Amino acid sequence: MRDDILIKIYQNPEYLEYLRYHPKWYQYLDQNPENFSIFEQVVKKELKRTSYDKIERLKKHVNFANALIKYLSK
Numbered sequence: 001m002r003d004d005i006l007i008k009i010y011q012n013p014e015y016l017e018y019l020r021y022h023p024k025w026y027q028y029l030d031q032n033p034e035n036f037s038i039f040e041q042v043v044k045k046e047l048k049r050t051s052y053d054k055i056e057r058l059k060k061h062v063n064f065a066n067a068l069i070k071y072l073s074k
Helices: 003-011 013-021 024-031 033-046 051-073
Strands: none
Touching: 003 013, 003 033, 013 024, 013 033, 024 033
16 A cells, blocks of 8 residues: 555544454555545545534534423423
């Protein structure tokens, strides 16, 4: 595997963890280093780190806070 790809992987603990559970990506990245952007997208999607997931988490927190305020104001 190319050094620049390895550096990117070792700089991000989430990438390392994902690779440990999905070793097929070692082969994909070794054969074609351009697959790294696809790898990043897959990791973000699987670990729910996309912008959409962050917004959904925020909405859940806001809804919880609203429900808590309503409950406490009764």
